[in-house]
Amino acid sequence: MGYFSNAGAFLIQTLFGLYILLVMLRFLLQWVRADFYNPLSQFIVKVTNPPLLPLRRIVPGFGGLDSAALVLMLLLKYAELLLLSLLPGHSLPNLLGLGVLTLVELLSLGLNVFLFGIFIQAILSWIGNAGYNPVASLLYQLTAPVLRPFRNLLPPISGMDLSPMAAIIALYLAMLLIIAPLQDLARGLAYGMRPLLGH
16 A cells, blocks of 8 residues: 555645745745736636635735735645645644644745745846846746845945845855754644654
């Protein structure tokens, strides 16, 4: 049954993971006030609208944030982790601990979005006319709030902007020193330190 469990875990993590990522991007792009008419923004909006529009009737926005998107991410991540725990070879987790793990995993995803966003933006900056690329434009708007403090601390040196490198190092350290311990703690609460298939 191990092969079927691994295949099931792969499908669950892939399908849920991709959609949760799209909802996360929509939430973050709205938070940074990114260009709504960017083609990539339009794609994300159209793909995530079906569950979000009815959910917004129940969950109103708060402080300019899309609370419905946040709730949808929580529900989807919780369902993903619960489905993984139901695969053969696993016992039911502590549901409260699973909720804590859900929050930590979404926080990890958010940091990874900024981490890889800055990394991809740095690569695109080396390509000619990257600024006219809709993906590059959206990445610039998404990562600007994270890069701004580093740009204030590290002005360009001989025309080189070192702020992306500093931001990547800081985000990676946060993943190692904050997120990783929280994930271990949350998994212990949810699974009693039992390893989760696929992790």
